[in-house]
Amino acid sequence: MNLNATLIGQMVAFVIFIYLTYRFVWPPIVAAMAERTKRIADGLQAADKAEKDLELAKQKVVEQLTSAKKEAAAIIDQANKRAIEIVEEAKEKARVEADRVKAAAQAEIDQATSRAREELRAKVVTLALAGAEKILESSIDQNAHNELVNKLAAQL
Amino acid sequence: MSAAEHEAITSSEYIKHHLTNLTYGQLPDGTWGFAHNGAEAAQMGFWAINVDTMGWSLFLGLVFFLIFRSVAKKVTSDAPTGLQNVVEAAVEFVDSNVKSMFPYKNTMIAPLALTILVWVFFMNAMDLIAIDLLPEIAKLVGVSLGADPHAVFFKVVPSTDPNITLGMAFVVFILILWFSITQKGLLGFLKELTLHPFSSSNPIVQTLFIPVNLVLELPGLIAKPVSLGLRLFGNLYAGEIIFILIAIMIGANLVLGFFGISLQIIWALFHILIIALQAFIFMVLTIVYMSMAYQTEEQH
Numbered sequence: 161m162n163l164n165a166t167l168i169g170q171m172v173a174f175v176i177f178i179y180l181t182y183r184f185v186w187p188p189i190v191a192a193m194a195e196r197t198k199r200i201a202d203g204l205q206a207a208d209k210a211e212k213d214l215e216l217a218k219q220k221v222v223e224q225l226t227s228a229k230k231e232a233a234a235i236i237d238q239a240n241k242r243a244i245e246i247v248e249e250a251k252e253k254a255r256v257e258a259d260r261v262k263a264a265a266q267a268e269i270d271q272a273t274s275r276a277r278e279e280l281r282a283k284v285v286t287l288a289l290a291g292a293e294k295i296l297e298s299s300i301d302q303n304a305h306n307e308l309v310n311k312l313a314a315q316l
Numbered sequence: 317m318s319a320a321e322h323e324a325i326t327s328s329e330y331i332k333h334h335l336t337n338l339t340y341g342q343l344p345d346g347t348w349g350f351a352h353n354g355a356e357a358a359q360m361g362f363w364a365i366n367v368d369t370m371g372w373s374l375f376l377g378l379v380f381f382l383i384f385r386s387v388a389k390k391v392t393s394d395a396p397t398g399l400q401n402v403v404e405a406a407v408e409f410v411d412s413n414v415k416s417m418f419p420y421k422n423t424m425i426a427p428l429a430l431t432i433l434v435w436v437f438f439m440n441a442m443d444l445i446a447i448d449l450l451p452e453i454a455k456l457v458g459v460s461l462g463a464d465p466h467a468v469f470f471k472v473v474p475s476t477d478p479n480i481t482l483g484m485a486f487v488v489f490i491l492i493l494w495f496s497i498t499q500k501g502l503l504g505f506l507k508e509l510t511l512h513p514f515s516s517s518n519p520i521v522q523t524l525f526i527p528v529n530l531v532l533e534l535p536g537l538i539a540k541p542v543s544l545g546l547r548l549f550g551n552l553y554a555g556e557i558i559f560i561l562i563a564i565m566i567g568a569n570l571v572l573g574f575f576g577i578s579l580q581i582i583w584a585l586f587h588i589l590i591i592a593l594q595a596f597i598f599m600v601l602t603i604v605y606m607s608m609a610y611q612t613e614e615q616h
Contacts, residue, residue: 162339162357162358162360162364163362163478163479163482164339164341164360164361164362164363164364164365164366164479165362165363165364165365166337166365166366166369166370166477166479166480166483167479167482167483167486168483169365169370169479169483170370170373170479170480170483170484171483171484171486171487173370173373173374173377173483174431174483174484174487175487177377177380177381177431177435178424178427178428178431178487180381180385181381181384181427181428181430181431182423182424182427182428184381184385184388185381185384185385185388185427185430186407186423186426186427186430188388188389188391189384189387189388189391189403189404189407190407190411190426192391192392192393193393193404193407193408195393196393196394196396199393
């Protein structure tokens with residue numbers, strides 16, 4: 161418990177250990193810690209940036225998807241329209257064709273009717289003439305009464 | 317714990333034995349050697365050395381340096397592992413303390429504070445080793461070397477030796493003077509001592525104030541290292557004495573022995589706080605004193 165040279169010994173030792181710490185211990189450890197701090201900060205920044213990039217990419221994907229869907233919808237729409245057009249066209253063509261066929265048939269029918277009527281009339285004239293000849297027993301001059309008979313036939 | 321084994325020695329002898337340093341110096345007969353008792357050690361005067369506390373102090377200082385140096389050598393900025401975590405925690409702790417208390421630019425303060433914190437902590441922590449363990453080993457070694465078993469003193473806690481604590485405090489004091497003078501100039505430092513707290517615009521009155529100020533300021537300046545060293549010494553010495561007293565109780569009888577053992581454990585647990593706290597206080601006060609040495613008059 162007496163003060164003695166231990167005091168000086170401890171002072172010298174203390175100074176030496178301060179110097180050793182100052183020279184060999186403190187700088188490398190603090191430098192490493194500062195570097196780690198920087199690296200962590202950089203890493204966090206990079207992560208932030210990556211996150212932002214990811215967000216951007218996601219947004220782009222969504223945009224592209226929407227535009228693709230829109231395009232697809234447009235194409236389908238057009239196709240539908242074209243299909244309807246084609247059907248309409250086909251219908252129109254069919255109707256025209258039907259009309260044409262109907263008209264041709266009608267004309268043929270008309271022709272046949274008038275021909276039949278003509279034939280019938282001619283046959284009726286002949287029949288009427290033959291009937292009248294039988295009734296009048298040739299008292300009628302064919303030439304004199306031709307006009308009358310013709311008139312009769314026309315009325316049939 | 318050994319008190320029971322040595323019934324020949326009384327309690328007071330046991331205490332005295334534990335509180336005496338192993339001192340090397342000039343013996344009364346003129347030769348150099350180890351003192352045989354406390355009185356002989358006191359007679360040796362200043363030029364003697366406490367081999368036990370000095371040795372442990374140097375050993376613990378080396379332990380501190382080698383541990384931290386081994387980490388500093390292979391320190392990486394990757395994920396730290398093992399010892400590096402511990403060392404970095406200490407460095408980080410010291411660094412934040414220095415940064416908050418010492419706002420000036422000096423790269424020496426932080427290493428100084430780290431040295432104090434860890435070294436003083438190690439020295440204090442020697443208190444937790446069973447009180448008789450190392451002295452008994454020393455006694456065995458001493459006796460085998462031919463020494464009188466009652467003359468082998470061995471104090472293992474360096475901070476219970478005022479030489480050790482005051483030695484560190486005086487280095488801090490020298491640094492206070494050094495930084496005061498380099499920062500403020502010799503004149504500025506003297507002005508700080510002589511023109512405060514009383515000052516006057518009248519030069520004659522001011523001259524009269526100078527001795528008064530000096531009387532007020534000088535004790536404050538000198539009290540810094542003394543209080544710094546004695547605070548650490550006092551706390552650890554008191555703790556050590558309590559360990560010794562409880563150890564005597566253990567030797568008394570079986571009931572007191574068990575009581576003493578539990579007390580020893582409780583006191584050791586409580587002492588962990590003191591160990592860390594005193595190391596921290598020594599460091600903080602050193603930083604504060606350094607900061608005050610840097611502070612110029614205008615900032616008062």
